[in-house]
Amino acid sequence: MITQQQVIDALSNVEEPDLKKDLVTLNMIKDVAVDGNNVSFTVVLTTPACPLKELIRNACINAVKYYVSQEAEVTVNLTANTTRSTNADDVLLPGVKNIIAVASGKGGVGKSTVTANIAVALAQTGARVGIIDADIFGPSIPIMFGLQDERLFVEEKNGKTMMIPASRFGVKVLSIGFIADTNQAIVWRGPMASRALKQLISDAEWGELDYLFVDLPPGTSDIHLTLVSAVPLTGAVIVSTPQQVALADARKAIGMFQMESIHVPILGLVQNMAYFTPAELPENKYYIFGKDGGEKLATELGIPFLGEIPIVQSICDGGDQGIPIVMDEDSKAAIAFYTAARNTAQQIAIRNAHQPPTQRVMAAGF
Secondary structure: OOOHHHHHHHHOOOEOOOOOOEOOOOOOEEEEEEEOOEEEEEEEEOOOOOOOHHHHHHHHHHHHHHHOOOOOEEEEEEEEOOOOOOOOOOOOOOOEOOEEEEEOOOOOOOHHHHHHHHHHHHHHOOOOEEEEEOOOOOOOHHHHOOOOOOOOEEEEEOOEEEEEOEEEOOEEEEEHHHOOOOOOOOOOOHHHHHHHHHHHHHOEOOOOEOEEEEEOOOOOOHHHHHHHHHOOOOEEEEEEOOOHHHHHHHHHHHHHHOOOOOOOOEEEEEEOOOOEOOOOOOOOOEOOOOOOHHHHHHHHHOOOEEEEOOEOHHHHHHHHHOOOHHHOOOOHHHHHHHHHHHHHHHHHHHHHHHOOOOOOOOHHHO
């Protein structure tokens, strides 16, 4: 007769590929049930976007058959409980498990496009996701979500007026674009822009989120310093294109987050506009901005390379139409974004397993 303990002992031989410990030690095995030769249990993954879920499932089945019985009929149920880097007692965003900055040293590299598509891709896997559009002077997230005509809604909660994020494609979105006239330039000094960002964070009803992405403006500015002093960031995703002028600025953005006084982990680098593929020649790749520049920079700096995104018309069209390309799940561009999203979630889980929570930066140093 197969016993529950035999199943648990067998599963203690299955290592979580990223965390380098067995599933039993990591407390990832739940609800073990045995009925004759029928064995079932649940594996609680660290993220619903886990890129290795099928590898883990197959390893569990093989372990039970090898260590317990070849006759066992094994059912593996997969669920997820996203790990967190933030303190659940944080009074500012108590329900948000991970806050991720998306940054670039240079404008025009497609940072907002990458943010929007990674966020939607993670939401499609079942994660609870939000975006703060922190590009105060040039908000573009509303257009990419088809929310350019959205106006801000507020509610009274415990005597305080709270902003209610818009929601589309399963992602909560809040942007200064919901307040300002779309045809009017925002002309604010740095302190005003910083106050606006703080309000988007603290005066909004974000609720429970696995991932909150903050789409930052280009460069290294007051907005960046305001963010790292306002909330403890899980880490930063850097977006660049392959040419040297963009990579030089990406290096500066990475350097800012790695400063001793800031010390925000770099989750990885996404190379956007990596190659051009014409619609009539879908198998061809033309590296018009240079080849592998982002991947080489990631290797040089010892940070993860999260993926490369091609230049295709459908990505631009999706952004202009307010429907991120990842909604067309079968397209090659969508597959590239899903790869980057899964790799991002993977790096967040690894970071949370091996590093302590990031602390907010003390603004006095700046």
